[in-house]
Amino acid sequence: MSITFEDARDLILEQVRPLGTERVSLLDAHGQVLAEEIRAPWDMPPWDNSAMDGFAVRSADCRKPVTLAISGYIPAGGRPEPKVDPGCAVKIMTGAPIPPGCDAIVPFESTEEEGDRVSIQGEVAPRDHIRFRGEDVAAGTMVMTPGTLLRPAEINMLASFGKGFVAVYRRPRVAILSTGDELVEIGEIPGPGQIVNSNSLALAAAVREAGAEPVLLGIARDTAESLREKLAEGLQADALITSAGVSAGDLDMVRQILEELGVQRLFWKVKIKPGSPTAFGTREGRPVFSLPGNPVATMITFEEFVRPALLKMLGHRRVIKPLVPATLREPLKKKPGRAQFLRVHVVREKQGLVASSSGDQNTGIVRTMVDANGIAILPVEAESYEAGDEVLVHLIPGLDYV
Numbered sequence: 355m356s357i358t359f360e361d362a363r364d365l366i367l368e369q370v371r372p373l374g375t376e377r378v379s380l381l382d383a384h385g386q387v388l389a390e391e392i393r394a395p396w397d398m399p400p401w402d403n404s405a406m407d408g409f410a411v412r413s414a415d416c417r418k419p420v421t422l423a424i425s426g427y428i429p430a431g432g433r434p435e436p437k438v439d440p441g442c443a444v445k446i447m448t449g450a451p452i453p454p455g456c457d458a459i460v461p462f463e464s465t466e467e468e469g470d471r472v473s474i475q476g477e478v479a480p481r482d483h484i485r486f487r488g489e490d491v492a493a494g495t496m497v498m499t500p501g502t503l504l505r506p507a508e509i510n511m512l513a514s515f516g517k518g519f520v521a522v523y524r525r526p527r528v529a530i531l532s533t534g535d536e537l538v539e540i541g542e543i544p545g546p547g548q549i550v551n552s553n554s555l556a557l558a559a560a561v562r563e564a565g566a567e568p569v570l571l572g573i574a575r576d577t578a579e580s581l582r583e584k585l586a587e588g589l590q591a592d593a594l595i596t597s598a599g600v601s602a603g604d605l606d607m608v609r610q611i612l613e614e615l616g617v618q619r620l621f622w623k624v625k626i627k628p629g630s631p632t633a634f635g636t637r638e639g640r641p642v643f644s645l646p647g648n649p650v651a652t653m654i655t656f657e658e659f660v661r662p663a664l665l666k667m668l669g670h671r672r673v674i675k676p677l678v679p680a681t682l683r684e685p686l687k688k689k690p691g692r693a694q695f696l697r698v699h700v701v702r703e704k705q706g707l708v709a710s711s712s713g714d715q716n717t718g719i720v721r722t723m724v725d726a727n728g729i730a731i732l733p734v735e736a737e738s739y740e741a742g743d744e745v746l747v748h749l750i751p752g753l754d755y756v
């Protein structure tokens with residue numbers, strides 16, 4: 355019994371949750387997901403300070419053009435003393451604390467400095483060019499909650515509050531196992547009938563791209579002993595991804611051995627093309643993804659099933675990439691009964707995004723995966739499309755600048 359793409363993805367997402375948390379240095383926190391609440395320990399900015407290089411003045415002195423005595427100098431990092439008397443101005447740099455008595459900054463551009471005096475032309479209003487204590491964030495405000503992705507902006511704010519270490523969700527260790535008697539490892543010269551195990555490397559890259567940590571288990575042969583040994587090892591990780599050996603062939607034993615090892619299967623076979631033999635199960639809460647071996651199918655099923663699951667395990671709030679609408683450049687036909695993941699090349703034109711097939715859609719053709727920057731998801735019931743019809747596309751990470 356095969357299930358739909360959406361049901362399969364929902365089933366997977368119901369099974370996975372964020373792992374434990376760990377404290378990491380802020381330097382290493384980029385791209386991870388915050389696992390704690392952060393409240394501002396102090397006001398930001400911590401004190402009233404100058405937004406410009408200029409002169410701190412009493413605005414009441416400057417109702418009309420005036421010349422003031424320069425009574426001091428406060429650089430950034432300087433101290434705001436002493437109190438400034440009427441008729442005086444203090445030279446001040448951006449970020450320096452406002453000295454007592456002053457209530458406005460006049461930028462250098464609106465002043466003329468001669469010796470120890472400064473002339474001020476234009477109008478000066480109270481509060482001009484001052485950044486007030488707490489105007490950015492008041493002490494005690496909740497600034498971030500668990501699930502926040504730590505981008506440079508979040509890291510800047512955390513650093514400004516002195517948070518050198520933060521709790522984040524732990525990166526899952528994801529075991530990757532390729533299976534098949536025909537495979538040799540990269541670096542070996544393939545003999546007759548042999549091909550290089552390219553899927554392990556592609557999956558490792560995809561796991562890293564999602565933010566998780568790949569653990570390469572190499573190749574299991576198409577024998578029960580080899581599979582048992584390697585799969586048992588893979589089940590120690592936070593998640594296990596296998597490639598190949600899940601179709602209906604004589605030597606496709608991955609599902610059977612996983613079952614023997616206590617993996618509870620939640621589905622096998624999805625109404626999709628490519629990737630229909632995909633299977634999924636769990637053991638002790640750990641997800642096991644059995645992906646088909648054809649490299650295109652492996653990569654697409656990773657993108658559509660495994661990636662959202664890893665993002666959820668990493669603590670992300672949103673794990674399903676938005677589908678973006680694009681119009682088809684050419685007509686196309688598809689068989690009803692399963693959803694199709696169409697490899698497309700998407701470009702932006704005046705009327706919006708336009709998608710064309712990136713070429714031969716046969717599952718064995720890797721070149722058209724390389725040429726694609728998107729995967730159009732054509733629904734189960736769809737049969738034929740005209741040029742100009744709309745399709746919904748998942749843009750491929752890193753190539754989504756269209």
Ligand code: AMP
Binds near residue numbers: 536647
């Ligand atoms: P299977 O699912 O075992 O029937 O494999 C489907 C196709 O994918 C076959 O043509 C395999 O040779 C190919 N294949 C399987 N595993 C890999 C791998 N690790 N790297 C590249 N191609 C593979």
Ligand code: MG
Binds near residue numbers: 534598
């Ligand atoms: Mg095989």
